[in-house]
Amino acid sequence: RDACINPTSVSDSHYFAIDKKQKNRVSNTNGLGGEKIIWRESICSWCYSVVDHFGVDRRVVLVCISLLDRLFATGKVTFSANLFKLAALSSLHLACKIHGSAILSMKLLAELSKGEFSIGQMAKVELMILRALKWHVNPPTSVCFIHEILSLLRDKLEVSILERIYNNACFFAEMSVFEPYFVSRKPSTIALASILNAFEMINYTEIEATLRSSLIEQILALLQVKEQLQNEVESVQRMLWKNRWRNEASESSNAIPVSDVSIINGKANNAKRAKLNRTRTSGVSICR
Numbered sequence: 001r002d003a004c005i006n007p008t009s010v011s012d013s014h015y016f017a018i019d020k021k022q023k024n025r026v027s028n029t030n031g032l033g034g035e036k037i038i039w040r041e042s043i044c045s046w047c048y049s050v051v052d053h054f055g056v057d058r059r060v061v062l063v064c065i066s067l068l069d070r071l072f073a074t075g076k077v078t079f080s081a082n083l084f085k086l087a088a089l090s091s092l093h094l095a096c097k098i099h100g101s102a103i104l105s106m107k108l109l110a111e112l113s114k115g116e117f118s119i120g121q122m123a124k125v126e127l128m129i130l131r132a133l134k135w136h137v138n139p140p141t142s143v144c145f146i147h148e149i150l151s152l153l154r155d156k157l158e159v160s161i162l163e164r165i166y167n168n169a170c171f172f173a174e175m176s177v178f179e180p181y182f183v184s185r186k187p188s189t190i191a192l193a194s195i196l197n198a199f200e201m202i203n204y205t206e207i208e209a210t211l212r213s214s215l216i217e218q219i220l221a222l223l224q225v226k227e228q229l230q231n232e233v234e235s236v237q238r239m240l241w242k243n244r245w246r247n248e249a250s251e252s253s254n255a256i257p258v259s260d261v262s263i264i265n266g267k268a269n270n271a272k273r274a275k276l277n278r279t280r281t282s283g284v285s286i287c288r
Contacts, residue, residue, distance in 0.1 A: 036079055040068075040084075041178055043068070043088045044065060044178050047060075047061045047064055047088070047092055048174075050092070050104070054103050054104060056096065056101050056104060058143075058174055059099065059141055059144075060095045060096055060099050060101065061177060062143060062174070062177055063095035063098060063099070063137075063138070064091045064095040067094060067129055067137060067139075068084075068088055068091045069183050070133055071128075071129050071132055074133070077128070086117050086125050087125055087129065089110075089113060089117060089122055090122050090129055093122065098137060110122060139187070140188075142173040142176065142190040143170050145191030146170055146191045146194060146195060147166070149192065149219060150162065150165065150166050153219075156215060157207070165202060166198075168197070169194040169195045169198035170194070172193070172198065172240045175243050175244060176190050176194075179239070182236070182239070185236055189236055190236060193233050193234075193237040197240055
C-alpha cells in the first residue's frame, strides 16, 4: 500500500513492481541519457498529438509512457531508436486496450508509422512488454489519484471551482510525463503536488483563505502525509511549476508521425513538445 493514499481505492503497487536495482536505473532517467531522453520527449509529444487527434482519453498516454519507461528499466531490452519507437506504438496500443478504446487499432498505428512497422512487429513487441513487466500493465496514474483525492471535496466546493482545480491538476500531471525527473516519483505524490499547485491557481476571492487552508489540511490529514513526504511533495510542486512554465514558453507543434522522428548526426530531430490543451475535452469530470 502507498502510505500517501490509504483512504483511496487505488495504489501505486503496479507502478513500482520492479526491484531496487531497477528503481535506480529508473531514477537515472530510465537508463536513458542524452539523445535517448530527447527520443522519449518526442514520443510523449507524438502520443498526445495522436490521442488528441482521435479524441482518445489523455490518461492513455500516462499508461503508455509508464509501460515504456518500465520496459527499458527492466534491463531485459537494449535501447535502440527503432525498438524505442516500436515499443512506444505497442505500449500505446496496450494502453488503449486497457482503457477500452478500440479507436487506435494496431492497423491504424501501423499506418501512422508510414510503413516503418508492421502489425506483426507490433504484436511481437506487445507480447515482449507483457512478459517483461509480468503483466503489470494497468498502473494507477497520477490522474487516477487526482480523481480519487478531489472526490473527497465534492460537497465542500462549488462544482465550477472543483472542475477548474481538477482540470488544472490534470494539466500538471499530464505534463509531468515529459520529464525524466518524475519517472521515479510515485503517481500519488505527483497527484497531490498537482492538486496543491491547482489550488494556487484559484483566486482568493473564489476560495476564502481560511477555507483554502482548511481544505488542504484535511487532504493532507486524510492521506496521512507526514513531514518527510510533505517535503518531497513540495519539491515535486516546484518541478511541476518549472515544467509548466517551460511548456508555456515553448511553441505549439503539430502531430509528429513516428517515422518522421529521425536521428541526424546522433541527435533526435523534431523533438518539440506538443503544447497540451488546457480544456481537456477528453477528460473525466470529477463531479460525475
